Amino acid sequence: MPLWRFLKQQYDFIIRAAATTLAVRAMYLFAALESIIIPVPVDPLLVATVLARPARWRQLTIGCTAASVIGGVGGWAIGAYFSAHIQDLLALLPAKLAAPAAFMAVEAGFAEFGIFLVFLGAFSPLPYKVIAVSAGLGGFGLFPFILTSIIGRGLRFAIVAGIARHNGNPKIVIMLITVLVCLFAIAIRMTR
Numbered sequence: 001m002p003l004w005r006f007l008k009q010q011y012d013f014i015i016r017a018a019a020t021t022l023a024v025r026a027m028y029l030f031a032a033l034e035s036i037i038i039p040v041p042v043d044p045l046l047v048a049t050v051l052a053r054p055a056r057w058r059q060l061t062i063g064c065t066a067a068s069v070i071g072g073v074g075g076w077a078i079g080a081y082f083s084a085h086i087q088d089l090l091a092l093l094p095a096k097l098a099a100p101a102a103f104m105a106v107e108a109g110f111a112e113f114g115i116f117l118v119f120l121g122a123f124s125p126l127p128y129k130v131i132a133v134s135a136g137l138g139g140f141g142l143f144p145f146i147l148t149s150i151i152g153r154g155l156r157f158a159i160v161a162g163i164a165r166h167n168g169n170p171k172i173v174i175m176l177i178t179v180l181v182c183l184f185a186i187a188i189r190m191t192r
Contacts, residue, residue: 018045019052024060028067035071035128036078042068043160050164061161065154072122072132072149079136110138115148120182122152 017023027045034042046064050057082089109117118140121131128149135145 014048015052018048023052024049024063027060028063031064031067032071032074035068035132036075037129039127039129041125043157046157046160047164050161054165057161057165061154061157064157064161065150068128068153068157069146069149072128072153073142073146075129075132076136076140076142076145079133080139080142081136083137110134110140114140115144118145118148119152122149123156124182128153 023045027042027049030038030045031042034040042064046060049060053060118131118135120126121128132145132149
């Protein structure tokens with residue numbers, strides 16, 4: 001029983017902290033930075049803030065989506081405007097963080113899949129930052145990138161926040177929907 005009490009105290013502390021305005025602002029900042037450089041997804045912060053403020057789950061979803069897309073536009077701009085220097089920048093970062101092979105694979109994918117790849121990166125657990133920078137590198141248009149990112153990120157965060165509001169498991173739902181989207185893409189590819 002003492003372990004349960006300790007865990008409950010920690011949970012209560014996190015929910016109290018997540019109910020503050022500072023926590024919400026930190027989540028928005030984290031969402032923007034996660035779309036550019038931070039390798040940890042913002043979803044756990046969104047879940048905590050929604051659990052702390054269930055009546056505001058829609059506002060938190062919209063704010064998190066907007067911040068993430070703004071960060072994605074920053075990643076797109078890095079790819080578009082610094083494409084000549086991006087390989088040098090990747091060489092400075094640790095290989096695990098830079099993931100040069102992932103960037104090369106995504107760049108090649110833009111030639112073939114374009115908008116679907118942006119949606120998949122925005123919606124699924126794939127690293128959105130790699131998709132955003134690669135979209136800029138590959139010359140993918142800014143307006144289609146923003147529109148697709150709003151739809152993909154909005155759906156993802158709405159599902160996560162909706163499930164958190166009802167105390168479900170967002171990981172399972174995102175995984176199932178991602179599998180369905182991938183199966184749909186494979187089916188489209190096979191019909192060509």
